[in-house]
Amino acid sequence: MRRNGPRRARRQGPGPAPARRRPVGRSQRRTTGRGHPGAGPVEAGPVHENPGLHLAATRALRELPPTTISVSFGNMAGCHIHRSGGPHRDFMHNSLAAQRSPLRRFTKALSRLLNPNNLLMAVLDRKIYNHPATRRIIAISQNVRAAVARQFPHSPATVVVIPNGVDTRRFNIRRFTDLRGESRRLVGLREKHRAIGFCSSNFELKGLDRLIAALAHLPEEYVLVVAGGRRSRKYADYAASLGMEKRVVFLGKVKATDMPRFYAGLDVLCHPSFYDTFGNVVAEAQAMGVPTVTTRATGACDIIDDGRTGRVLDQPEPWALANAIFDLREVKAGTDFGCVEDDEQVFARYLEVIEAVRAELAEGAGR
16 A cells, blocks of 8 residues: 655545535535525625625515515525524534543633624524524434524424435446446555545544544554545644554545545545534445445434444444444445435425425415
């Protein structure tokens, strides 16, 4: 196995250079759509970057015809339907679990508490979830549903769970078969190797250090293929400190179009996240037939049939990760799990929610 040392960890690797498909979540730009019928989407972005746009959009909502159903995919209060990736306070609290040091956990919590944007987001959440116009909250996972119910028990909206979909034209078992040989050759994997995949831009939050430590508890044929480009040198050094440097390959970033090739080379995907309201990589891997290990803190754990298509853990501790990965050795990658919804199915479910709200509003207007 060719070793990618700290110097090479920053550059794009030789194979399925990983640039994970950006999940629809907290780091992505927000889009607020008004339609069905209505105007096209408005790229709202983070509130602190352009507060004027948010104020203008709020005014525009009040000027829409009464028959228009408004849908928000971001931080916009007053829409009939709000698609939620989870309350901001939930992220603020639960993501601290990724910090090993109590002191580091305390300082991070303090810095977040003093950040004006975090305070603003908390205010916006209250307005969004408790707004009298809100009829539906579309939660992307059961975890999000629980967080909304816990933090906003008096919200007038009905919460509906619709998981993120997968583009099954790109992620499917046929592509797994077609790309597998090429993918493993590019990374330098031999037939004896069992490849564990990891893909994230936030190594700390998604538990990469625990996964590297878990590698030490697995037989030598297990190797870790890491997709992502943020601060990889630190983790390459950590792998070396455990004597695992020859069993970890850091690929760096890849284009989204190359992600099917990345999954095709794997025997198992591991997403040991401390907080993830969904986790698109889990759904994409499952669509490709790759057994997956993740945590209950990952929203996409809902789609895993524990023991058949993957394993779901309470905590991403190294020994637990190693046991879970080893338990899946008999599950053949490339199997049709049939457990994910494609984008078209998810879009159809959104339309059903819109029509339900339209009917409610029409009934209310007729009284």
